Every structure is written in structure tokens, then in C-alpha cells.
Amino acid sequence: MRRRYLIALLIAGSAAGGVARLAAATPNEVEIMAMKFDFTPDTIKVKAGQPVTLVLTSIDRVHGFKMPDFGVRTDIVPGLETRVTITPAKAGTFAYFCDVFCGDGHEEMSGTLIVET
Amino acid sequence: MLQADRRDFLKLAGVAGVTFTAGLFPGRDASAQAADFHFVQFSDTHWGYKGPANPDAEHTLEKAIETVNGLAKQPDFIVFTGDLTHTTEDPKERRARMKRMREIVGGLNVKDIRFMAGEHDAALDKGEAYKEFFGDTHYTFDHKGVHFIALDNVSDPGAKLGDDQLAWLAADLKQRKPDDRIVVMTHRPLFDLQPSWDWTTADGAKAIDLLMPYQNVVVFYGHIHQEHHHMTGHIAHHAAKSLIFPQATPGPQPRRPPPPPYDASQKGMGTRDITMAKSATFVELPVTRA
Numbered sequence: 001m002r003r004r005y006l007i008a009l010l011i012a013g014s015a016a017g018g019v020a021r022l023a024a025a026t027p028n029e030v031e032i033m034a035m036k037f038d039f040t041p042d043t044i045k046v047k048a049g050q051p052v053t054l055v056l057t058s059i060d061r062v063h064g065f066k067m068p069d070f071g072v073r074t075d076i077v078p079g080l081e082t083r084v085t086i087t088p089a090k091a092g093t094f095a096y097f098c099d100v101f102c103g104d105g106h107e108e109m110s111g112t113l114i115v116e117t
Numbered sequence: 118m119l120q121a122d123r124r125d126f127l128k129l130a131g132v133a134g135v136t137f138t139a140g141l142f143p144g145r146d147a148s149a150q151a152a153d154f155h156f157v158q159f160s161d162t163h164w165g166y167k168g169p170a171n172p173d174a175e176h177t178l179e180k181a182i183e184t185v186n187g188l189a190k191q192p193d194f195i196v197f198t199g200d201l202t203h204t205t206e207d208p209k210e211r212r213a214r215m216k217r218m219r220e221i222v223g224g225l226n227v228k229d230i231r232f233m234a235g236e237h238d239a240a241l242d243k244g245e246a247y248k249e250f251f252g253d254t255h256y257t258f259d260h261k262g263v264h265f266i267a268l269d270n271v272s273d274p275g276a277k278l279g280d281d282q283l284a285w286l287a288a289d290l291k292q293r294k295p296d297d298r299i300v301v302m303t304h305r306p307l308f309d310l311q312p313s314w315d316w317t318t319a320d321g322a323k324a325i326d327l328l329m330p331y332q333n334v335v336v337f338y339g340h341i342h343q344e345h346h347h348m349t350g351h352i353a354h355h356a357a358k359s360l361i362f363p364q365a366t367p368g369p370q371p372r373r374p375p376p377p378p379y380d381a382s383q384k385g386m387g388t389r390d391i392t393m394a395k396s397a398t399f400v401e402l403p404v405t406r407a
Contacts, residue, residue: 064275068312095313095371101240101274104204107315110372 031055034063034076034098037105045114048091056082064100067113073099088115154261155392157185157192157227157402160339161359163237164218165210166203170362170376173383177360177404178221181388184406186226192390193260195227198339198357199235199271199304201251208246215250231258235304235340236271244272255282257289263298263393270305270318277319287327300393301328301336306356308349314373316341325349341367342376343385344401357389358401 032054033040046052056065058076066073070086088094097110159181166174185195202214215238222230232251239247244254254269266289270278278286293299301307307321318324328334334352342359343366363385365374377385383404390400 066315093371097313097315097372099275099315099319101204101236101271101276103206103241106204107373108375112371 029053029055031057032065032111034058034065034109035060036102037098037109039096039098039109039111042111043114044111045116046088048088048115048117051085051087053083053085056084061102062100063098063102063109065096066099067094067096069094072096075100088113091115091117153392153394154193155190155390156260157188157195158198158337158357158389158391159195159360160198160357160388161200161235161342161361162197162218163200163203163359163361164221165205165214166361169379171379171386174361177383177386178218179224180405181360181402182221182224184402184404185388186224187406188390191227193227194229194231195225196231196302196337197222197233198302198337199233200237200339200359201232201235202238203361204237204241206241208242211242211246212249215246219250231265231267231302233267233302233304234269234271236274236276239269239272240274243274244269247272255285261393263300264293265300265302268301268303268307268324270303270307270321275319276305276315276317278321278324283320283323283327286324290327290331293331295330296332298393299328299331299334301334303336303338305340306338306347306354307336308347308354310341310345310347310356311367311373313371314367316367325352328352337391355399358385358387360386360388360404362386 028051030044030052034056035058056076058078061078063076064073065076072084072086074082074084076082092115094113094115095110096113098106102109162178164178171177201218202211205211205214234244234247234254239254247254254272255267257264257266259265266286268278268286269282270276273279305318306316307318307324310316329350332351336352336354337357338354339357339359341356342362342364343356344358345356347354362376362379364376386404388402390402392398
């Protein structure tokens, strides 16, 4: 993990009772849905210095979610809502991707986090 | 290997190729070397792939086999460092691809072949089909004084070696002397080559830690579809080209770019002939002999 980023927390999975959920997210939450072989959305814009919670769900199978620049990795299990909170310290462009091999197209299952000042 | 030896080898090989010479076993004097030998590394053949990155995919493997069969001095053995087949979610089709791939590889003149799995072969069923056709996913063998260790960092879909395999590796290494010559073969890089592109092994650092006390270790791997050379301390890691298509060169892009457009000359693809001596001489063989 790069020291210049603050990582707040971890992950709390909770039964979501289905994936179609999702109640309106609060302003500092971003919902990301995983499905072979995409994340939706695949581009997220956030502000530097402000905590943001990524709310991760999957509608088909277990996927992975990894953001190496923030030291984050977790499984995304269908039927569960997985939350990851990060506080980006600096502006930049960073990758997130699936790190659980999920089939032909797995290598393209990625997204971009854009941190703006 | 001395330069004169290298020239002799190239003459024997009878092919034009790009060479790379590196200190292979820095902890050994030339006088302590066992007899020189060479072997060929195939990697990432992805049998069953159909797509624009290689419109010739159906024939590329057979062409490379013909090239290797044409070497004037045949290798002692041949290794395949993973992704023998292109992945499919259909277990029946997966087995059909493995069966056909094995049949095609049977056309090699050299019959001593060591297979390894890639994530395309083994990650969706934890290696079940792979083992039916190609055997264990991790193993060792010895050849002319060199100890070879094949590691499996792919059949766990999270790209881990896992504690059991690490314990197995530790037990094997305990039987080695500090200056034994050791070649490790993997599919994915053991080190963090480009973590944002998933070019790493989740617990690869643990394997490197286990290998570090040994003076003469070299790692050959695939996965990234291009030639790449890296040192972790005194341990050299050498990635091989793919036989299906090259991948983008590691760079600052957060997300991995798509493969470059197909080049009909198949530059960027091929196999590697590796001579084992005090220094390694890699001859990068083209898919098709000129």
C-alpha cells in the first residue's frame, strides 16, 4: 500500500436479500455492480481528501475487487453487499479490477477511479 | 556460456533469433557446472482462441512445432508454462480443447514434455480437467544436475500458491544445498510486475522468501505474453513470449490496454530456446522459420 493514501477501513458484508436492491446511496457512497465481464460504472470520479464508500454487489458469481494503489481487495459475493471505504489523499487516476478469474473476458473486467482536487 | 560456445550453439540451432545472455547461476564457478544442455519453453499457446488478436490462431501452434522440430540440435526437453488452452465455461469443450492441444503437441520430435497450467486451463475448475490430461499442477524433476520446480499459481482463482503448496516447496528446498542449481517455473510472475494489471501472484513474495537463501535460482514464467527480465535480489525472473498474441508493454496506464493489432509477421510471438550453463543464452525463436 502506498503510504500517501489513507485507507479507512474494511468491509462489512450484509445480506441484501437480492441484488436488485439498492436504496438511494448517500452522497459519499458509490454503487458498483459486478457482472461478467464488467463493472458498472467502470469510471468513478471522487474528490481528494473526502472519504468515499464503494458499495459492491455481484449479480452472477463471485468476483474479486482489487485496488492495489489503496491496498484494497475483497471478494464480491452474490446476495451480499460489500462496502469498502477509502480516502484518496491526492488527485490521480487509479485502476480497480476483478482478481478472481471468471472466464473469457476476465482480463478486461476493470474500471478507473479518477480522484480530482 | 562463453561467446564461442554461444556462436556454436546458434550455428547448431540453425535459426535466426534474438539472443539474451544473462548470469544464470552467479554463485557457481564454470568448473562446477554440470554438462550444458538446452530446453525449449512454449508459453501461452491458448489453443481454442478465436479473435482478431490472432486470425491465424488455429495454425500458430503447429507452425511453432515445425520450427522447433527443425532445430539442428534438438532440446533435451520442452516445457509449456501455462495457458495451454483458451478458457471456456463449458467443461466438455474445455476437455475437447485439452485433448486436441495434447494431440497437436504430440507432433513434437522431442517427447520429454513438461506441462504446466495457466489460469485459462485451471482457474474455473481448480485444475480438475487439467489434471485429467496433463497430470499434477506442481511437481519437481532433475536434469543433468539442475533441480526444476514447477509451481502452480493459477488453479486457485485468486492467483495464490496457497499455504499447502508453500509448505511443499519449503520441504523440497530443505533437501537442497545452498549452491544447488535450481530452476523455478511458474505461469504468473512471482513478483509484483504490474499489480494494477493483475500481473502478480497474491502470495508470490512468500515463495521468493523461501528461495532467497539459495544462491543459484532462476525463474521462467509466462502469462504476460512478452519477453521481460527482472531481478529480485540475486534471483532472475524471465518471462517468455506467447504463441497466441503479444500483450501491451507494462506502462503507466492504470488499466491494461488491449493487445496490439495483429501483425501478420507474428513479431512479438514465438518460443524460447534456453541453454543452461554458467550464463543463460536465450534464443528467441520465431513462430515460423525464415
